Amino acid sequence: MNKSSGTELSRRQLLQTGLVATAATLIAGGAEFAFPPQARALGDSLPSWNDGPAKKAILDFIHTTTDKSSSKFVPPEQRIATFDQDGTLWVEHPMYSQVVYCFDRVPAVVKAKPELANVEPFKTVMTGDREAIAKLSTEQLMKILAVTLTGMSVDTFEAQANQWLGSARDPRWKKLYTELTYQPMLEVLKHMRDSGYKTYIVTGGGQDFVRMYAERVYGIPPEQVVGTAGGTSFGYDKSGKPFLTKDPKLLLNDNNAGKPEGIHMMIGRQPYAAFGNSTGDRQMLEYTKAGSGERLAMLLLHDDAQREYAYGPAQGLPDSKVGTFTQALYDEAKSKGWIVISMKSDWKRIFAFEQ
Amino acid sequence: MNKSSGTELSRRQLLQTGLVATAATLIAGGAEFAFPPQARALGDSLPSWNDGPAKKAILDFIHTTTDKSSSKFVPPEQRIATFDQDGTLWVEHPMYSQVVYCFDRVPAVVKAKPELANVEPFKTVMTGDREAIAKLSTEQLMKILAVTLTGMSVDTFEAQANQWLGSARDPRWKKLYTELTYQPMLEVLKHMRDSGYKTYIVTGGGQDFVRMYAERVYGIPPEQVVGTAGGTSFGYDKSGKPFLTKDPKLLLNDNNAGKPEGIHMMIGRQPYAAFGNSTGDRQMLEYTKAGSGERLAMLLLHDDAQREYAYGPAQGLPDSKVGTFTQALYDEAKSKGWIVISMKSDWKRIFAFEQ
Numbered sequence: 001m002n003k004s005s006g007t008e009l010s011r012r013q014l015l016q017t018g019l020v021a022t023a024a025t026l027i028a029g030g031a032e033f034a035f036p037p038q039a040r041a042l043g044d045s046l047p048s049w050n051d052g053p054a055k056k057a058i059l060d061f062i063h064t065t066t067d068k069s070s071s072k073f074v075p076p077e078q079r080i081a082t083f084d085q086d087g088t089l090w091v092e093h094p095m096y097s098q099v100v101y102c103f104d105r106v107p108a109v110v111k112a113k114p115e116l117a118n119v120e121p122f123k124t125v126m127t128g129d130r131e132a133i134a135k136l137s138t139e140q141l142m143k144i145l146a147v148t149l150t151g152m153s154v155d156t157f158e159a160q161a162n163q164w165l166g167s168a169r170d171p172r173w174k175k176l177y178t179e180l181t182y183q184p185m186l187e188v189l190k191h192m193r194d195s196g197y198k199t200y201i202v203t204g205g206g207q208d209f210v211r212m213y214a215e216r217v218y219g220i221p222p223e224q225v226v227g228t229a230g231g232t233s234f235g236y237d238k239s240g241k242p243f244l245t246k247d248p249k250l251l252l253n254d255n256n257a258g259k260p261e262g263i264h265m266m267i268g269r270q271p272y273a274a275f276g277n278s279t280g281d282r283q284m285l286e287y288t289k290a291g292s293g294e295r296l297a298m299l300l301l302h303d304d305a306q307r308e309y310a311y312g313p314a315q316g317l318p319d320s321k322v323g324t325f326t327q328a329l330y331d332e333a334k335s336k337g338w339i340v341i342s343m344k345s346d347w348k349r350i351f352a353f354e355q
Numbered sequence: 356m357n358k359s360s361g362t363e364l365s366r367r368q369l370l371q372t373g374l375v376a377t378a379a380t381l382i383a384g385g386a387e388f389a390f391p392p393q394a395r396a397l398g399d400s401l402p403s404w405n406d407g408p409a410k411k412a413i414l415d416f417i418h419t420t421t422d423k424s425s426s427k428f429v430p431p432e433q434r435i436a437t438f439d440q441d442g443t444l445w446v447e448h449p450m451y452s453q454v455v456y457c458f459d460r461v462p463a464v465v466k467a468k469p470e471l472a473n474v475e476p477f478k479t480v481m482t483g484d485r486e487a488i489a490k491l492s493t494e495q496l497m498k499i500l501a502v503t504l505t506g507m508s509v510d511t512f513e514a515q516a517n518q519w520l521g522s523a524r525d526p527r528w529k530k531l532y533t534e535l536t537y538q539p540m541l542e543v544l545k546h547m548r549d550s551g552y553k554t555y556i557v558t559g560g561g562q563d564f565v566r567m568y569a570e571r572v573y574g575i576p577p578e579q580v581v582g583t584a585g586g587t588s589f590g591y592d593k594s595g596k597p598f599l600t601k602d603p604k605l606l607l608n609d610n611n612a613g614k615p616e617g618i619h620m621m622i623g624r625q626p627y628a629a630f631g632n633s634t635g636d637r638q639m640l641e642y643t644k645a646g647s648g649e650r651l652a653m654l655l656l657h658d659d660a661q662r663e664y665a666y667g668p669a670q671g672l673p674d675s676k677v678g679t680f681t682q683a684l685y686d687e688a689k690s691k692g693w694i695v696i697s698m699k700s701d702w703k704r705i706f707a708f709e710q
Contacts, residue, residue, distance in 0.1 A: 077576055154619065198578075211623045221432055222623030223553075223578075232619050234612035234638055242641045244619055251606055251620065257589035264509065264587050264599055265606065266621060268566045268577030283589055286597045 045191040048184040048349040054298070054341045058188060061296040062195045065272060072294035074272055076196040081273040082226075082263060082284060083189070085203040085210060087323035088277045088300050089218065091170070091180040093309040096322060098209050100177075101164050103133070105148040108160075116147075149206060150230060150248040157246055161212050175353065178217045183352045185275070189218055192273070200271075202263060203227040204255040204280055208246070226266040228254045259284035272296065278323040285338060297338040301325060304344040400546040403539040403704040409653070409696045413543060416651040417550045420627060427649035429627055431551040436628040437581075437618060437639060438544070440558040440565060442678035443632045443655050444573065446525070446535040448664040451677060453564050455532075456519050458488075460503040463515075471502075504561060505585060505603040512601055516567050530708065533572045538707045540630070544573055547628070555626075557618060558582040559610040559635055563601070581621040583609045614639035627651065633678040640693060652693040656680060659699040 049055040065074040086092035106125045109116065116122040121140035124132050136144075149157070170177055189199050201220055203210055207227030214220040231249040236242050254262040260283050263271065273296035274281070274288040285297040302325070303310050303317065310317045312325030333340050343350070404410040420429040441447035461480045464471065471477040476495035479487050491499075504512070525532055544554050556575055558565055562582030569575040586604040591597055609617040615638050618626065628651035629636070629643035640652040657680070658665050658672065665672045667680030688695050698705070 077570070080578075207620075208623070215432070223435075223621070225623070229620055232616050234615045234642070242615065242638065242645050244615060260589045260597065260599060261587050265562075265584055266578070268563070268580070283597065287589070290597045 045194070046184065046187045048187055048347060050346055050348055052346055054339055054346045057296065057298070057339045058191075061273060061294060062192065062197075064294050066195050074293065078269060078272070079192075079195075079197040080200065080267060080269050080271045081192050081197045082200045082202040082259075082267075082271040082275070082288070083185070084276040084278075084281045084284070085201050085205055085227075087302065088275050088281075089181055089185050089189075089201070090177070091308065092277075092322045093302070093311060094322070096205065097170075097177040097180075098205050099145075100168070101161065101209070102145050102148040104164060104168060105160065106144060109147055122147075146248045149209075150246045152246060154208070154232065154244045154246060157208065158212060161209060165213055173351075173353075178213050179353055180351065181217055182347070183349050183354075184347045186218065186352070188275070189220070193219065197273070198224065200224045200226060200263075200267060202254065202259050202274075202284060204253075204258075206230075207252075207254070226252075226254060226262045228252060228258075255280045257283045260287035263287070274298070275300070277302070278325055279329050280324075282329055282332070289336060289338070297333075297336070298341055299325070299329070299333050299338055300341045300343060303342055304347075304350070307350045308343060400549070401539065401542045403542055403702060405701055405703055407701055409694055409701040412651065412653070412694045413546075416628060416649060417547065417552075419649050421550050429648065433624060433627070434547075434550075434552040435555065435622060435624050435626045436547050436552045437555045437557040437614075437622075437626040437630070437643070438540070439631040439633070439636045439639070440556050440560055440582075442657065443630050443636075444536055444540050444544075444556070445532070446663065447632075447677045448657070448666060448675060449677070451560065452525075452532040452535075453560050454500075455523070456516065456564070457500050457503040459519060459523060460515065461499060464502055477502075501603045504564070505601045507601060509563070509587065509599045509601060512563065513567060516564060520568055528706075528708075533568050534708055535706065536572060537702070538704050538709075539702045541573065541707070543630070544575070548574065552628070553579065555579045555581060555618075555622060557609065557614050557629075557639060559608075559613075561585075562607075562609070581607075581609060581617045583607060583613075610635045612638050615642035618642070629653070630655070632657070633680055634684050635679075637684055637687070644691060644693070652688075652691070653696055654680065654684070654688050654693055655696045655698060656685075658697055659702075659705070662705045663698060 046055055046058065049058075064070050064072045065079070067073060083089055086096050090097070103125060106122060110122055110126060117126065121136050121143055124136065124140075125144065152160075165176070165178060168177060169175060170180060173180065192199055199218075199220055201210060201214055201218065201224065203226070205227050207225055207229040210227050211222035211225045214222065214225045228250070229252045231247040231251050232244040233247055234242060234244055252258060252262050252265065256279070259281065263269075263284065270291040271284075271288045272291065272294070274284050275298045276282075276285060277300040281299070285299070289295045289297050302308060302312060302323065311319065311323070313319050313327050330340065332338070341347075401410055401413065404413075419425050419427045420434070422428060438444055441451050445452075458480060461477060465477055465481060472481065476491050476498055479491065479495075480499065507515075520531070520533060523532060524530060525535060528535065547554055554573075554575055556565060556569055556573065556579065558581070560582050562580055562584040565582050566577035566580045569577065569580045583605070584607045586602040586606050587599040588602055589597060589599055607613060607617050607620065611634070614636065618624075618639065625646040626639075626643045627646065627649070629639050630653045631637075631640055632655040636654070640654070644650045644652050657663060657667060657678065664675075666675035666678070668674050668682050685695065687693070696702075
């Protein structure tokens with residue numbers, strides 16, 4: 001089913017409905033990708049960043065909020081930083097990894113329930129015909145997400161997702177998806193934690209899915225992953241042992257206004273710093289900057305077609321079906337003092353696997 | 356409105372519907388009640404506990420799971436302990452503090468909306484007639500909770516709740532409600548944290564309400580409070596500044612099966628230790644004990660009429676409208692190796708303010 005990986009699906013279609021909801025508890029094991037040893041200039045916490053306004057903004061913010069003599073000092077327990085995932089911490093183009101996962105799961109689902117083989121949208125997905133798959137309606141996509149992400153126990157979901165995460169490879173770099181994290185952002189996460197910040201992922205992706213690898217890949221424990229979340233139902237198996245089943249009921253659509261709402265629900269504190277890359281992150285950045293004292297809001301612009309991708313109308317680049325960085329968002333960033341990170345000019349290196 | 360404090364209201368009525376939902380972000384300031392200096396025997400982390408099976412179970416569990424040479428060693432990042440609040444960390448009898456808060460808020464609500472003065476159930480509450488108030492239906496109680504806990508901005512809610520928390524006093528001890536925490540449990544919280552455990556409150560009470568004081572009173576930050584939670588709506592004020600409004604929409608009813616469901620949603624890891632005191636905690640304890648390795652499940656029995664209260668049919672004591680500790684729960688605890696804490700015989704001291 002990796003044939004479907006190139007299909008273009010609308011982030012808005014997939015995530016506005018928010019059914020990208022999934023399963024938790026940390027899964028140990030698997031390969032280790034995070035924080036590879038790297039040549040690091042002594043004293044430079046962000047060695048993969050070029051000197052420039054973006055790097056300076058991050059370093060200045062951390063210094064200002066953690067220096068006890070600063071008027072903008074933030075007590076350690078209030079140091080919260082939130083990070084969008086898709087397109088901010090790892091590659092989102094041309095399709096969200098979790099959506100690839102859902103397509104890849106369809107054959108196993110159809111094998112278990114053969115009656116689905118001749119029912120749409122499963123019939124189309126099984127053909128592997130990219131053009132036809134690209135034309136699936138939002139409603140049909142929701143059916144695929146529902147059947148691949150819900151209806152099983154949390155343990156079963158975790159086993160399925162873990163198996164995929166340890167084997168599926170992206171079509172361009174031929175790497176595990178968890179290797180497609182941005183090295184400069186891993187450095188920001190680590191530097192913020194070393195400075196007393198609690199780092200959170202706040203993602204439109206499925207909370208349970210991202211929790212599967214967040215600790216190992218980003219150093220972020222499951223309880224610090226806020227995502228689109230579905231409900232679970234508590235029950236007992238035949239032996240009387242309790243377990244949770246993943247329900248197709250949406251509790252939190254963690255996109256747009258849902259991001260500050262999810263932050264309130266899951267964290268209960270306004271972040272001091274927030275990082276995003278699209279209109280889905282706008283409200284999170286606004287909410288962050290609305291707090292008193294020093295606050296940092298940053299947006300990553302994908303303007304590096306050679307090393308990664310270039311998309312988004314903000315720079316006259318072609319629009320993408322994922323991670324829309326509109327001109328309006330760009331204008332808001334400029335007018336409000338949010339920092340726009342240029343992948344092309346601010347980052348020395350994109351991935352840890354590059355040398 | 357403290358006249359209403361003695362009214363008996365059913366925990367099940369109030370919490371099965373789960374509308375006890377509320378507002379967050381840490382509120383600084385206020386009096387400091389937590390962790391008063393205490394005479395502590397050298398090396399005794401639980402000085403307010405009498406020697407006995409309950410104290411031994413806690414100390415043995417912590418030792419076994421944190422000793423690197425133990426076969427039951429638990430890595431630090433997996434050390435999660437969850438605590439019910441009402442009746443486990445502080446007094447719940449004869450009425451949940453948060454329900455007292457809601458009744459106490461009614462006059463201010465009626466003043467702001469005079470049209471409610473002649474509408475039930477507000478009319479009855481305004482009379483202060485305890486007998487009549489005790490007869491209010493669940494539906495009527497829900498109206499009181501909805502109007503006092505939702506419909507305002509998070510900031511407004513926090514200001515209102517903070518004002519009450521700093522001034523309202525319980526009718527028996529004449530103390531602030533936040534002073535009615537159990538000293539032995541504060542010692543357990545601290546000892547577990549000192550041993551690398553992350554301590555969480557998992558309460559049927561309103562998440563936003565408990566987050567107001569949890570850090571100052573229990574040393575538990577807002578992001579580690581899981582409770583019954585309502586939704587919020589993101590919006591902008593006239594100046595364009597973003598804010599959140601508390602909606603009367605229930606997202607999580609954190610009681611009974613809702614406790615493990617809430618733990619999955621908010622934490623994403625199975626606890627290694629859980630503490631409760633009623634049937635509302637049963638599923639959380641079952642879920643905790645279902646994990647592999649060493650797990651601790653404890654239930655507090657209120658059997659001390661002189662120093663606190665005695666209620667619950669488990670010991671042939673009169674049933675209470677709050678914190679029901681049934682015979683069935685007692686039998687399950689005994690058959691499954693959960694530890695029952697006797698307030699009367701296991702605790703040297705109940706409150707920090709006692710000397």
